[in-house]
Amino acid sequence: MWDLDGHELTGVYGTWSERSYELTDLEAESLTLLLSAEDSPGPDWIHRIPDEFYGESMRWSLTVSRAEVTDIHSTIVQGTVDGVFVDVLAQRFDRSWAVSAQDTDDDIAQEMLRRLGLVHVPASGAWSGWLPESQVAITGRASYVPWPQPCC
Secondary structure (H helix, E strand, O other): OEOOOOOEOOEEEEEEOOEEEEEEOOOOOEEEEEEEOOOOOOOOOEEOOOOOOOOOOOEEEEEEEHHHOEEEEEEEEEEEEOOEEEEEEEEOOOOOEEEEEEOOOOHHHHHHHHHOOOEEEOOOOEEEEEEOHHHOEEEEEEEEOOOOOOOO
């Protein structure tokens, strides 16, 4: 996903038909492109059902051959919330950030994450939720090309 200023957030991206898209299904011979838009970008694009976390109903997907996608790279955006490091995943129109924090044994950090309204997901070992923009300090952005390239 991108922030409201057009910067990539934590995720994997690539270029298809001269446009950048978020990618999923990276271990397959085909990749799934994701796009947020009110209207379908074309007849082959599939409307994605909103999930409980993002709640975004304007997401579309298209599966294309891996050979058609160039410039595959990962981006990580990190920040801090009251001194706890978080990955920044998305931004809503109200400018709040979707964040994820790794599980911690620190009781004080766990209580702080709980107090902020983040939800602990034991299966993933992470805390996640939406926080107002004013509570998250962006501390770094990095993009890199995974090597070797995942796939077939």
